[in-house]
Amino acid sequence: MAIRVMLFDERGRLAAQGNEDLLARFHDQGGFAWIDICGAQSQIEAAALGPFGLNPLAHRDAQRQRHPAKYEAFQDHVFLLMHELTREAVHDRISRHQLGIFASGSFLITRHDLPSESVEKYWDQTAGQQQLPRGGIGQLCYFLLRGLADRYLPLMYDIEQRLGEIEDEIFESTSDDLLSELINYNSQLKKARRAYVYQHGVIQELMGGHDHALLAFDEHELTDLYEHFERLASMANLYQELTSDLINGFISVSAHRTNNIMKLLTIVTAIFLPLSLIAGIYGMNFENMPELRWRYGYFGVLAFMLVFVAGGLAWIRHKKWL
Known part of the structure; x- marks a missing residue:
């Protein structure tokens, strides 16, 4: 009504x-x-x-x-x-x-x-x-x-x-x-x-x-x-x-969560960028590259990469960035 x-x-x-x-x-x-x-x-x-x-x-x-x-x-x-x-x-x-x-x-x-x-x-x-x-x-x-x-x-x-x-x-x-x-x-x-x-x-x-x-x-x-x-x-x-x-x-x-993600990505980039550089150098097809004919060159480069990664992670933990 x-x-x-x-x-x-x-x-x-x-x-x-x-x-x-x-x-x-x-x-x-x-x-x-x-x-x-x-x-x-x-x-x-x-x-x-x-x-x-x-x-x-x-x-x-x-x-x-x-x-x-x-x-x-x-x-x-x-x-x-x-x-x-x-x-x-x-x-x-x-x-x-x-x-x-x-x-x-x-x-x-x-x-x-x-x-x-x-x-x-x-x-x-x-x-x-x-x-x-x-x-x-x-x-x-x-x-x-x-x-x-x-x-x-x-x-x-x-x-x-x-x-x-x-x-x-x-x-x-x-x-x-x-x-x-x-x-x-x-x-x-x-x-x-x-x-x-x-x-x-x-x-x-x-x-x-x-x-x-x-x-x-x-x-x-x-x-x-x-x-x-x-x-x-x-x-x-x-x-x-x-x-x-x-x-x-x-x-x-x-923002704090994003900063942590960005920090992690930056650390990964900082460690693997030199490895990419090494892989890029030895990926070139020049004939006169001394290490190409070295018997242990492949294993030596891999060992150097592993040592570099381990050393980088140890340095980062020492600085308490992670």
Whole structure:
């Protein structure tokens, strides 16, 4: 359903549940309402939300595909634009979508283009309990914010675990797949950190003003939410630095491995180049070469080559080049 509605009486008890047709009843009788909009057509959405008098610029921001998290307070409602993980999000692909929240003392409007895990969770919970939370719309709004924040933490723990595994694999792996994975994590964490910082700022603004009194937010709950996003931003920053260190470490290990290979090839070349020179000299077809008619010339040259190779290897080991 693109638009679904829950109506509550003045005591917060669930009175009706259905589609946008219930909105006329809300405007006539009052009480409380939760309107959830998921991917509705613009005309239908505009017709349903028109009577609520939402700020058109804020509504336009909520409809945009990409916009930084923000908070705005108006005379009779507040607007929160948050970033929530999609259902497909995993630790190596931190995909997000926007969740727009318009809230006042009597209504809550959640607007999103993709399915929202937080909205689904508390929609079902509210429908099952047949009433609003004790704190009303403000409490419900907090639950949604906390729900989307809580989904980030397990994902960050997964990233931490994987980075620890990569740290152990760096010295054993000879493939560039680890480097590609680290570069991906670096990019994902950079974007995630920006999202956390923006949302951390949203909660900070909400705490710093007096507008949150409109929804009767609990200051302790807001403080807890603020600290949660602060921790997420700190973790993203820490893991991004760790990822950068691992990238540099992988490159250093690869360079060291390459240097060892080049050193070995150089040693082999240095030993066998004189042998090639000797073979080249005695491979010439001049008639007046004294050693060509020497009975032990072949064995003498081979013996000289073996002595040269043994002496070269002994000298290299003496210099500790190998």
